[in-house]
Amino acid sequence: MKQAILDDEEVVVRTPDEFSRMPRDYKKMLISQIMINTEGELSGADDYALVFLPLAPSAEERQVCVERATEEYDHYKIGKRILADIGVDTTHMETQKFEERTLFADQRMHTCTTWAERGIYSYIGEETALIMIKEFAHSSYKPWAEAVRTIIQDEKIHIAHGARVCRNLSQTAEGRAELQYALDRLWPMFVGLFGSPHSERSKQAVRYGLRQTTNGEALDQWRERVGPRVLNLGLTVPNC
Incomplete structure (x- = not known):
């Protein structure tokens, strides 16, 4: 007998076995969420290893790119394990090229050509x-x-290294111009990663306890968080 989750219930799913008995829409939503994140981690690892490493201006920066790539590959393996436990195989992702991965239909992330980007x-x-x-x-x-x-701790370190790169470049007018160009080019893609601000699916994810915010609320949080960073670098926040 299939049973719905009532509106006044708190959802707690402790094991893969309990997951197997959850409503179909809960299962689909969780699998989609983990798949997107896992694919993103693998793509991020490839970015560090294949895109950013050749751009690195020194041996130290090349080492940082390798370290970040290793962490991202580890993150992918975490998602792969969680998905395997609920019957989802992600090994096909490991042979895909950037353009074959569904998450990044917009390829601007994978065509970065400058250290500013x-x-x-x-x-x-x-x-x-x-x-x-x-x-x-x-x-x-x-x-x-x-x-x-x-x-989470690894991702904080990734952001901190990005901050160092940006601060170093922002010391000159030429560096700030490079950063502004990079920001303007990549900003719409960053915004797009949050999905539609009006998504009903994201509201349902909050209801099921799979999210804490809707797409629109998460996007607002991101804008509030990165806006001061942009201004502190002497740059202008894009309007889109």
Whole structure:
């Protein structure tokens, strides 16, 4: 007998076995959420290893790119394990190229050609991921909530390294111009990662305890968080 989750219930799912007995829309929503995050971690790892590493201006910066890539691959493996426990195989992702991954139909992330874009990617762009991962740490699906807590600290370090790159470049007018161009080019893609601000699906995710905010609320949080960073670098926040 299939039963719905009543509006006054708090949702807590502790094991894969309990997950198997949840309503179909809960299961679809959780799988989609973890799949998107897991694919994003793998793509992020490839960005550091294949896109940013060749741009690095020194051996130290190349080492940082390698370290960040390793962490992102570890994050992918965390998602892969959680999904495997509920019967979802992600190994097909490991042979895909950037353009074949469904998450990043907009390929601007993978065509970064300057060190300024590498800085903006981490300092401004990776904040989108951190906002969502912090929400997942409170997920009603407890194996996922526990797993992502190890990711959060790594993501904070990624953002801090992006901050260092951006601050170094912002010391000159030429560097600020490079940063502004990078920000203007990548900003619409960052905004798009949150999905439609009016999504009914995101409201349902909040109801099920899979999210803490709707798409629109998460986007507002991100704007509030990164806006001061942009201004502090001497840049202008894009209007879109």
